[in-house]
Amino acid sequence: EDFQLRAYCHIDRMQPQFAAFIGTITQGDPVVEGWAALYVEMAPGNWVFPIVDRVVKSTDVRPGSQIVERHYGMFEVHSGSQADVLRAGEVVLEELGLVRADRMRPNVASVQVVTNVNPFQCQLLNRFNRGTMIVAGETMLVLEVEPAAYVTLAANEAEKAAPVRLNHFSSVGAFGRLWMSGTEADVLAARDAALTALASVDGVG
Amino acid sequence: EDFQLRAYCHIDRMQPQFAAFIGTITQGDPVVEGWAALYVEMAPGNWVFPIVDRVVKSTDVRPGSQIVERHYGMFEVHSGSQADVLRAGEVVLEELGLVRADRMRPNVASVQVVTNVNPFQCQLLNRFNRGTMIVAGETMLVLEVEPAAYVTLAANEAEKAAPVRLNHFSSVGAFGRLWMSGTEADVLAARDAALTALASVDGVG
Amino acid sequence: EDFQLRAYCHIDRMQPQFAAFIGTITQGDPVVEGWAALYVEMAPGNWVFPIVDRVVKSTDVRPGSQIVERHYGMFEVHSGSQADVLRAGEVVLEELGLVRADRMRPNVASVQVVTNVNPFQCQLLNRFNRGTMIVAGETMLVLEVEPAAYVTLAANEAEKAAPVRLNHFSSVGAFGRLWMSGTEADVLAARDAALTALASVDGVG
Amino acid sequence: EDFQLRAYCHIDRMQPQFAAFIGTITQGDPVVEGWAALYVEMAPGNWVFPIVDRVVKSTDVRPGSQIVERHYGMFEVHSGSQADVLRAGEVVLEELGLVRADRMRPNVASVQVVTNVNPFQCQLLNRFNRGTMIVAGETMLVLEVEPAAYVTLAANEAEKAAPVRLNHFSSVGAFGRLWMSGTEADVLAARDAALTALASVDGVG
Amino acid sequence: EDFQLRAYCHIDRMQPQFAAFIGTITQGDPVVEGWAALYVEMAPGNWVFPIVDRVVKSTDVRPGSQIVERHYGMFEVHSGSQADVLRAGEVVLEELGLVRADRMRPNVASVQVVTNVNPFQCQLLNRFNRGTMIVAGETMLVLEVEPAAYVTLAANEAEKAAPVRLNHFSSVGAFGRLWMSGTEADVLAARDAALTALASVDGVG
Amino acid sequence: EDFQLRAYCHIDRMQPQFAAFIGTITQGDPVVEGWAALYVEMAPGNWVFPIVDRVVKSTDVRPGSQIVERHYGMFEVHSGSQADVLRAGEVVLEELGLVRADRMRPNVASVQVVTNVNPFQCQLLNRFNRGTMIVAGETMLVLEVEPAAYVTLAANEAEKAAPVRLNHFSSVGAFGRLWMSGTEADVLAARDAALTALASVDGVG
Incomplete structure (x- = not known):
């Protein structure tokens, strides 16, 4: 099996400039200082599509990016509620049949x-x-x-x-x-x- | 020898949306529903230049794309005549000294x-x-x-x-x-x- | 006084393709089929900035675009609630000291x-x-x-x-x-x- | 005669952010805080080409932009020496046969x-x-x-x-x-x- | 009636660099040295769409550009046959109910x-x-x-x-x-x- | 140690078209025919930032590009004085603790x-x-x-x-x-x- 959970990390409270920068470059729903976010990266890249689908349907988060590049795929989801974002992270792991420690470390x-x-x-x-x-x-x-x-x-x-x-x-x-x-x-x-x-x-x- | 015939495939009759999409993104000669095309990908990428040269000079096809990216090169040629496109494919293989089965499979x-x-x-x-x-x-x-x-x-x-x-x-x-x-x-x-x-x-x- | 209320119009229920298209080209908060929107255009263009400020602070709408071009300025605000968007329109007129009939007609x-x-x-x-x-x-x-x-x-x-x-x-x-x-x-x-x-x-x- | 000297103004000492911003968007020679610059706008737009030619040949300034847009043309020249930039301004006026007061005011x-x-x-x-x-x-x-x-x-x-x-x-x-x-x-x-x-x-x- | 035939001109034989430049910037069918072309500009801009339709259906030319900008519309059609391009020009005038002398002069x-x-x-x-x-x-x-x-x-x-x-x-x-x-x-x-x-x-x- | 000095080469006298092309695509300080330049490529890419810093501070060259791409980083510095550019090259090697022969060959x-x-x-x-x-x-x-x-x-x-x-x-x-x-x-x-x-x-x- 070639599947890799390359990155999986929570942003607990977006700082002012972080939120402003994400808003500057975002392709999707914009964010506000203090919100939480989840960033996930994987290979093969196209796996981001079913995972984002599951997450946005089963939790109250919105997607800000969903990108497939040369080798990898990544997405971001966010919410004003940190609990919703934590739950989104659990959904990702459940969907992939993995635990958090299966991620690659930086x-x-x-x-x-x-x-x-x-x-x-x-x-x-x-x-x-x-x-x-x-x-x-x-x-x-x-x-x-x-x-x-x-x-x-x-x-x-x-x-x-x-x-x-x-x-x-x-x-x-x-x-x-x-x-x-x-x-x-x-x-x-x-x-x-x-x-x-x-x-x-x-x-x- | 590092040469790779990475992809080699014929589109026999372009479907309506396929043709419209190719027209949308094309850098070269546009196409029409029902036309045929040949797609070829290789490494090193720069080999596309002499191969396109040979193909457009020896058959009655027109090039729609010719792209060299990070590691690979690809081109597309097309025609309203399927026979011309098949002949173009033969010219590519002759020029490379390969047979069709030398291509990589998807x-x-x-x-x-x-x-x-x-x-x-x-x-x-x-x-x-x-x-x-x-x-x-x-x-x-x-x-x-x-x-x-x-x-x-x-x-x-x-x-x-x-x-x-x-x-x-x-x-x-x-x-x-x-x-x-x-x-x-x-x-x-x-x-x-x-x-x-x-x-x-x-x-x- | 050179101020012109060039356009002022409500979208009552965004249709599916309309919503998808706005999402495709949006710079700001994305929209969903069935939502309502308000489009306003004016000259001088820079007047859009204080008007958007007032609208987003006094009503529960989000801005999807805010553009100053050669001669004019325009903005869009939207919400899942049509009442909120209608209220946003009233705020615009109040802020400008105008009534709806002062707008230019198409x-x-x-x-x-x-x-x-x-x-x-x-x-x-x-x-x-x-x-x-x-x-x-x-x-x-x-x-x-x-x-x-x-x-x-x-x-x-x-x-x-x-x-x-x-x-x-x-x-x-x-x-x-x-x-x-x-x-x-x-x-x-x-x-x-x-x-x-x-x-x-x-x-x- | 339709010639218009639309804008003519000196920047005596570029401030830190001003210089950084010009460097960010420049098409030409970059600038440094403390340098001086001359901005000139005119119609017809194409007059910028002979004027920039004269200025860069007869004074010790470098051009940072030279743009012809829908109706107007504009250019910027700059130098670490304010005297050189002032001299560049004189050359522009001499070349156009105008005095500074012939410019449009903002x-x-x-x-x-x-x-x-x-x-x-x-x-x-x-x-x-x-x-x-x-x-x-x-x-x-x-x-x-x-x-x-x-x-x-x-x-x-x-x-x-x-x-x-x-x-x-x-x-x-x-x-x-x-x-x-x-x-x-x-x-x-x-x-x-x-x-x-x-x-x-x-x-x- | 506000209709303006702003420009109407024939390129009899495209020169080598002219053809290469058109190929460089073209959105549509590319051209070859020696071919002929017709350039037409009008207002309102959207009139280019029915005119191009008529021309490409009634003559053997291909469109290389069809652009609607701020105030005007323009299109180009071309062919290896100068007669076809001349005929295309006649079709344009017939369709508009104009004669060549109704065009604006440069x-x-x-x-x-x-x-x-x-x-x-x-x-x-x-x-x-x-x-x-x-x-x-x-x-x-x-x-x-x-x-x-x-x-x-x-x-x-x-x-x-x-x-x-x-x-x-x-x-x-x-x-x-x-x-x-x-x-x-x-x-x-x-x-x-x-x-x-x-x-x-x-x-x- | 993963550091690679991937490329290191001097351009002794920029030829006319070379200089014009660099000016066309440059992000930084433009160049003139006859000037000299140093091109350096390395991995990890981010090493270009401290190296450029050292070079522009210790020699009289200006940077024309500084780019970090997928795997590598590269920069260019130039001057009208070939000696300055040669000195810049020495500074690069000293800073990296390498000699010229440590570079990869083409x-x-x-x-x-x-x-x-x-x-x-x-x-x-x-x-x-x-x-x-x-x-x-x-x-x-x-x-x-x-x-x-x-x-x-x-x-x-x-x-x-x-x-x-x-x-x-x-x-x-x-x-x-x-x-x-x-x-x-x-x-x-x-x-x-x-x-x-x-x-x-x-x-x-």
Whole structure:
């Protein structure tokens, strides 16, 4: 059997910038600060369609994304009620005949902190940023994790930990990637919170 | 030698929605219902360029697509004459020094049927659909096959078998993917026809 | 004073394809068949921002679009409750210090019916269609109305009147434009319903 | 003679967010905080090509944009030296045989302040924002001015006046439009600075 | 009656770069050097749909574009047979109940020649060029004409006259615009040929 | 340790079309003929961010691209001074604790020459070309190399060797790909120069 539960993680309370960023890039139902969400990634990708069907029919959540990329599929569902989102997660596992520990655990591929970012490097960063612009002179965090969907947990926990700016994250593909900026102290605190959150996710792998 | 003839398949008579969808997404010469087509996928990708050159010069077909993606290359040629398209297929094999049985055979990675599709799931599906919209309450077929180009055969044969709606298909990349919708009975009939067509393709693999 | 209430119209019950199409192109909160909506267009365009603010704060509707284009601004709000949407409309008028009859009335710039559409013309139509593909041989309705936002009323009423396919509509810009297809009888019935609905909208002009 | 010098304005010292935003959307040479720029808009649009040619050949500035839209043309040139940019402005006027007072003066079409922005309205705003996201609960400034290029002056002066966030501006088309957010007090200060700057621009009109 | 036949012009023999450029940007049936084409522009825009229908059904031409923009509609049809294209033109006029002299005649809004183009200006030009890149140091022609569709005639005749490079043209919108590059002598010859061709088009004005 | 220095190569003097093409597709600081550049590709992708930081701070180069794709990261820096670019290369190696020979060496996956290109194949090629259009009847070179960034060296050296047209190249992804066109003799000379340049790059592999 080739089925892989690549990522499975809960966002308990969306932080303000996290919610705003999801709203910016969403294809589906938009979200509000304080809401909860569930991110799930799997292979083969097309399995997301029956799983989303089951979840939206049996719980009171709405889907914000449902994406099939080169090798994997991922979806997000959310609600203002954390209990509904937890229940959605149980439905996913029941439907797949798995337990939570069958998920893959996150692997941090790289994490970097760059201080006093040069204006010409900023300019290139802002070309793809869809969140908050990075301004020259700030400190920047870049983090790369696989499976990709786990980057959402890292982003939300980092925002809880320090008043950094959420520049961008990408939670689809071979790697999840996160860009944040701020003062050096804040960025270091955000990094530590992101890494702690990722390390706390158990699973296979 | 690393050359792979990943996919090689004939569309004998393009169905109405199949032809309309190809016209919607085509980069090249558009097609008409009833015409025939040849889809070929290979690696390394750049081999498509000399092969298309040979085919369009030695037979009376026109190219509708010629795409080099991450790892593979694919092209489509078509004509109102099925004989011309069959001849084009022979030219491809001669040029490559292969026989038809050297092609890879299709592998169905997943196939799903979702009944009574939820409106919020529909909304996400329609964000990338370029064919006919799926409407809430319909039954949906999702099918994933590799190599990707074989999904064209599945789509065309499914449309022959039942009055389903062609929502979308993608025939480039690591997997080919197909979305259709309709009544449950029609979708099941379409699915069976698609799987039968794919199973009838011999090859290595 | 240059303020113009260019369009102001209610969609009482979104039809299935209308709802699916809005979901396909929406930038904001998605909609469901049977819900109600309010479309408003004005100049100067930036007036949409305080008006949407007032409406979403004082009534229980959600915004699906809020667009400022070359000369005009438009927004849409919706709800599963028709009463909420009617109340939203009252709030708009109160906020602007206007009554409904101060709106501009629709002017149909052109309306055309094309029978037995040629496959090559279909192909070009489908290049920009985001709704349901038109298939060669169908009859096609094309309708052009100003102000643009009134095309939504035409589309929804036409879908009520006959089992036509909603190919596309555009409700932003100098003109609203609508494309539908089906049998000739159905398309004529849809056209008549669209024109009747537009003629029933009073206003200045 | 139909020639119109629609806008002509200097940015003396690009503010941090202004520079970052220009870098985000630029088609040409990127800019750095503290640099100076010249924005010029004219009709017929194609006149921008010989004027940019003359300016970049006779002064030490680099072009960041050169755009011909529906009715007008606009360009931007910049330098780390304010003197070079002032000289570029003189070259433009000499080349056109005009004096500065021949420019059109800005006309503010609308200016709005919205407090405590609703999260669903935020979501729609962030869909087109390319600068810094607006977060629910902030106060928002929206400003609309013609000719469009003058919005750059409004944006830069507003950023000087108060620690607001630059969400987005558009300086091409029939109207220039600006979106900023922050606390109510900061947004009001930014608005006043923007209006004062626009009022200080003399010209015909 | 508001109907306007804004542009009506024949391309007798598509030049090599003209044909390649049309193929690059086409939404429909691609073209080949030496073929003939008819370009027609009208208002209201939606009239293009029944006119294209009539033309493709009664003559042996294929449509390459059919576009409705803010105020106008335009289409192109082509064939390897010049007689077929001439006949298509007659069908258009018959269908509209007009004669050729009822068309609007072209008005050249601006024409500029820039020698020894600066590399930074080239860079900005190449950002939107879809034809052949302009290389620094070349001489550039920029031409602006209304109605927009007449720019096709200017481009094709200019290419006949001199070995210039076709950088780009845009034949939809308020103005048609053309960019070519080469040696100064060649560009001047191309410009003269373009202006002569436009001046030879009679019509109302 | 998983770090890979996938590509590392210098462009000594950008040729005219090479520089124009880079300007066409650049996200960052534009370039001029005669300037030098350094292209570097690595995995994990996110390592590009600290490396670019170090390079732009310690040498007088500007970044033109900084891209993280599915598996790899790449960047380009450039300057009018070849010495500055050489120094930038040294900084990269020092920062990584590697020597030049630790880079991977290029592997040519395929190279093809197609003579007298058919107009319908040209049309498809021009759909993605961003450089100079290929015109029917020319001879075409297609080359595929991995790691992708080495295709830049192939393109620039080919342009030095013969007056071919640079149609397009892509230097990001699993493979770098290059398209050039011209007379057969010129294309063969360009091909040989490209292959010679790639063969001269030592490294692991």
